[in-house]
Amino acid sequence: MLFKRHSFSVVMLLISSSVFFLESCSSPENRYEIDSVWTLPAFKKIEGSSLSLADSSKFFCPIGQKSVNWLEHISVSSAMIRGNLVYLFYTGQDREGISRIGLAISGDGIHFSNVNQPILFPALDFMNAYENKGISNPHILENENGTFFLNYTAFDGKMRRSCFATSTDLLNWTKSGPAFSDGYLNKTTTSGSIVARQENNRIVAEKINNTYWMYFGSDTLFTATSSDLIHWAVMEDPEKKEILPVADIRNLTSAAFALKMEEGIVLPFNREGVASQVLFDLEDPTKVIDRLETSFTINGEPEAKQITALIAFKNSWFLYYPLADSKIGIATSQP
Numbered sequence: 364m365l366f367k368r369h370s371f372s373v374v375m376l377l378i379s380s381s382v383f384f385l386e387s388c389s390s391p392e393n394r395y396e397i398d399s400v401w402t403l404p405a406f407k408k409i410e411g412s413s414l415s416l417a418d419s420s421k422f423f424c425p426i427g428q429k430s431v432n433w434l435e436h437i438s439v440s441s442a443m444i445r446g447n448l449v450y451l452f453y454t455g456q457d458r459e460g461i462s463r464i465g466l467a468i469s470g471d472g473i474h475f476s477n478v479n480q481p482i483l484f485p486a487l488d489f490m491n492a493y494e495n496k497g498i499s500n501p502h503i504l505e506n507e508n509g510t511f512f513l514n515y516t517a518f519d520g521k522m523r524r525s526c527f528a529t530s531t532d533l534l535n536w537t538k539s540g541p542a543f544s545d546g547y548l549n550k551t552t553t554s555g556s557i558v559a560r561q562e563n564n565r566i567v568a569e570k571i572n573n574t575y576w577m578y579f580g581s582d583t584l585f586t587a588t589s590s591d592l593i594h595w596a597v598m599e600d601p602e603k604k605e606i607l608p609v610a611d612i613r614n615l616t617s618a619a620f621a622l623k624m625e626e627g628i629v630l631p632f633n634r635e636g637v638a639s640q641v642l643f644d645l646e647d648p649t650k651v652i653d654r655l656e657t658s659f660t661i662n663g664e665p666e667a668k669q670i671t672a673l674i675a676f677k678n679s680w681f682l683y684y685p686l687a688d689s690k691i692g693i694a695t696s697q698p
Contacts, residue, residue, distance in 0.1 A: 406682055406694040408663035412473050414683075414691040416453060416465070420479045424461070425486045426495055431457040433481060434465065437689045440554075441503045441619040442672035442681075443511070443533060444564040449676060450533045451475060451683060452482075452513075453691075454499040461485065462497035464515060466534070472674070472681045473693060483515065483528055483536050490538050496520040500554040502619040503533075504566045512568070512592045514542065514577075516553045525552040525579060527593050542577075542595045543587070547606075555579030556617040557592070558628055558648065564675045568592055569623045576648045578621055578630050583608045586649050598649065609649045610641060618670060627652055631670055638670040661694045 422433040436456045443450045449469040456462045463481035483501070485494045494517035502514040513528045513536060525542040541548055542555070555577040560569040568575055574588045577595060586609050587595040598607050618631035621643075628643040642653035661684070672683035680696040 406661045406680075406696055408661050408692060408694045409473060410663065412693040413686060414467075414473075414475060414693060415689065416455075416467055416475070416477050416691070417689040418477070420477070422463070422480055422484070424457075424484075426461075426491070427459075431459070431461070433457050433461075433463050433484075437465070437691075438499075438685050439671050439683050439691045440499075440501045442674045442683055443503050443505075443566070444674055444676060445533055449475075449674060449681070451672060451691075452501045452503060454501070455481060456497070456499075460497065462499040462518070464498060464501045464513075472676050478534075482534060483513065483538075488538065490517065490526070490540065493517045493519050493524055493526065493541060498526070500616070502554045502556065502617075504557055504559050504568050504620050506568050506592060512557075514554045514557070517541070522549065523551050523553055524548070525555055525595075529593070539593045542579075542593070543597060544594070547597050551581070552579055553581050554617070555587070556619065556621045556630055556632075558623055559620040560623045561675065566620055571623070571628075571645065571648050576621075576628075578609070578617060580608075580617075581615060582613055584610045584615065584617075607649070609643075610651050616669075619672065633669040633671075636669070661692070664692055664694065 416437050417434050419432055420434050421430045424431050434455045435458050437453050439453045441452045449472045451467045453465050454462050455465040463484035466478045466482045467475035469475040483498060485498060496518045498515050498517050500516045503511055505511045511530045511533055515526055517524045517526045527539040527542055528536040529539055530536045543552060558569050558571055558576040559566045574590060575592055577587045579585055579587060585606055586598045589595045600607055615632045615634045621628050621630040626642065627645055628648055629640055631640045641651055644650040644652050669685055671685060674681050682694045684692045686692045
């Protein structure tokens, strides 16, 4: 059975890594004696399964008031299961560099039909000032009631901001606005990784100490908390009122979610072309307690250097990762 306790760990450990250069991580005496407690099984590329969603689909851009080929380039970001279908979310970019969020749907996790219009895009709405130059990197999970939360990066031409949208069907989305306000509204932030738990094939936001937690950042990793998964408060030094880094991990892009397991909270991320992960304490999500130092590999796939979308589907883990020329690779865990 896929969803045993060890598979619960498996989820994020999938995004296992190369050496994690973090001096502040746990010392050897604090490390788990058996790393296999939280490592993934082997992953193997599905031969002949490379997916290309780039095509000549046209979209009428409400900002530029013209039709554009919005799928010149694509990059996969997140995936979700609803019913018996796989929903694969990606960033599509046109020739002018404007990005929008697209969606492809599959019944088997391998063969996808592309929705030929973006499901979330810059428009002449209340978010125009923040995202008129594009939105990208969607990270998706759901809450207890089945509402989906999409955390994306908005770009106004100068600054990137973490923003949210919600949906009940994964197709129609309502923008909620920037994740942060006050002094952090005009500071660079990107899509974060919200702490979640696995319930069969669902990834559900999980409270720690009665609040939701999110890891975010690109130069350095920070944390924020929320009561509603939309409005977030950055963790600060109570005396200096300065944002508090939880780990000096630089040049990173975090995975779609962080996973709560028995051993702790596992955060997968991509750093400088390789995939890695770090383990945080369950009682104190700002405390690093362990790390993996093994290289992540996919059998049969020498090009795999990043981990992006992951789902539990058909008694296996399906992994979607970026390849050259806007293609998407697909791999599954071994029995």
